[in-house]
Amino acid sequence: xxxxxxxxxxxxxxxxxxxxxxxxxxxxxxxxxxxxxxxxxxxxxxxxxxxxxxxxxxxxxxxxxxxxxxxxxxxxxxxxxxxxxxxxxxxxxxxxxxxxxxxxxxxxxxxxxxxxxxxxxxxxxxxxxxxxxxxxxxxxxxxxxxxx
Numbered sequence: 421x422x423x424x425x426x427x428x429x430x431x432x433x434x435x436x437x438x439x440x441x442x443x444x445x446x447x448x449x450x451x452x453x454x455x456x457x458x459x460x461x462x463x464x465x466x467x468x469x470x471x472x473x474x475x476x477x478x479x480x481x482x483x484x485x486x487x488x489x490x491x492x493x494x495x496x497x498x499x500x501x502x503x504x505x506x507x508x509x510x511x512x513x514x515x516x517x518x519x520x521x522x523x524x525x526x527x528x529x530x531x532x533x534x535x536x537x538x539x540x541x542x543x544x545x546x547x548x549x550x551x552x553x554x555x556x557x558x559x560x561x562x563x564x565x566x567x568x
Contacts, residue, residue, distance in 0.1 A: 459558035472550025475543045484534070488559050495532065497563045502548075502555035504566060510552060517548040 476482070481498075482491035488499045505520075506513025521544050525533040539547070 461553070461556055461558075464553055464556065466549065468546050468549040469553045471543075472546035472548070472553075475539065475547045476550055479537050479539075487554060488557070489562055495534065496567070498551055498554075499559065499563055500555050500566065502552045506548075506552075510548070513552065514545050514548045517544050517551075521547075 476487075481487075484492050484495040486493060486497045486499070489497070502508070502513050505516045518541060521537065521539055524536045527533070
């Protein structure tokens with residue numbers, strides 16, 4: 421090996437590294453594309469879930485809450501709220517959500533206040549369907565504890 425670092429050597433390292441990482445990126449993309457259907461349960465997507473996601477986005481819920489670890493850490497994680505507050509029963513969870521959204525803000529002194537969004541009953545049910553869908557995804561045991 422030469423004692424000096426030549427332009428040709430630098431070029432070969434640059435192109436070789438670029439090709440290596442491009443191939444690595446392609447392989448990881450393929451792996452993700454193959455593995456995602458096994459964990460995201462896309463067969464459970466319904467119109468109600470899609471409408472619930474729209475309610476989530478339109479009201480910027482992620483501005484305060486986290487969902488599967490993404491979002492703001494101002495309010496509780498909602499990735500498992502379906503199991504925490506509904507016990508895995510959709511009717512019970514929808515009832516909880518209807519009551520919870522209706523009584524906001526709580527007005528408890530010294531506590532952060534969730535605003536009143538004035539959602540319709542259908543919007544709250546759709547939001548409950550969306551949260552149920554996210555709770556049933558395989559997210560590698562996230563959140564680490566039951567209370568998020």
